[in-house]
Amino acid sequence: MTSGQNVKWPVYANNRQKPLNQEAPPSSIARRRTFVHPVSMTNANTLKRWRPQPFVYIYCSLAIVVLDIACFWGFALLIARWCQPEDVMKTAFAGAVLFFAVLVLSLRRCSTPALPAFRGLLLITAYMTIGVGSLSLLFVIPAVMFAIVSVMAIAFVSLCRKDTVYGQKQFRHLVEFYRKHRMYQ
Numbered sequence: 451m452t453s454g455q456n457v458k459w460p461v462y463a464n465n466r467q468k469p470l471n472q473e474a475p476p477s478s479i480a481r482r483r484t485f486v487h488p489v490s491m492t493n494a495n496t497l498k499r500w501r502p503q504p505f506v507y508i509y510c511s512l513a514i515v516v517l518d519i520a521c522f523w524g525f526a527l528l529i530a531r532w533c534q535p536e537d538v539m540k541t542a543f544a545g546a547v548l549f550f551a552v553l554v555l556s557l558r559r560c561s562t563p564a565l566p567a568f569r570g571l572l573l574i575t576a577y578m579t580i581g582v583g584s585l586s587l588l589f590v591i592p593a594v595m596f597a598i599v600s601v602m603a604i605a606f607v608s609l610c611r612k613d614t615v616y617g618q619k620q621f622r623h624l625v626e627f628y629r630k631h632r633m634y635q
């Protein structure tokens with residue numbers, strides 16, 4: 451060949467031996483036609499094998515204690531105007547016991563054999579946990595407190611509808627909602 455002729459030399463990318471002007475073969479990775487179920491902790495087999503960290507238990511119990519204390523103080527402040535101080539303390543203590551009893555009964559109403567309600571609260575706590583420390587408490591405790599109040603509301607609506615399956619289904623939806631919107635990805 452002479453230097454005056456126009457010669458097109460193939461261009462290679464990254465030391466590969468295929469020219470760049472060839473089109474890539476169609477791939478089926480981009481669009482998948484079959485639906486793949488995401489891995490969920492609400493699956494019965496996965497849930498049995500799951501062992502939460504100790505701080506998950508601590509955060510969940512701390513949220514229950516904070517709600518119990520709020521209920522105690524709420525009853526104390528409501529009754530303080532009309533009753534004697536010793537009656538106020540008795541009523542406030544009765545309010546805290548009443549809160550705990552309603553919590554246990556509502557957890558019982560929302561439980562299924564596949565997803566026990568306390569295990570679901572632990573899942574919600576684990577989904578909202580972003581680490582260990584005081585900053586983590588700012589996210590975890592209010593989220594778990596909202597979930598506990600939601601469980602009580604679900605159980606109350608389920609009781610009014612006289613339908614136990616409704617409460618169990620809505621509790622599962624609540625856990626799935628927290629799974630979708632968890633703090634860690």
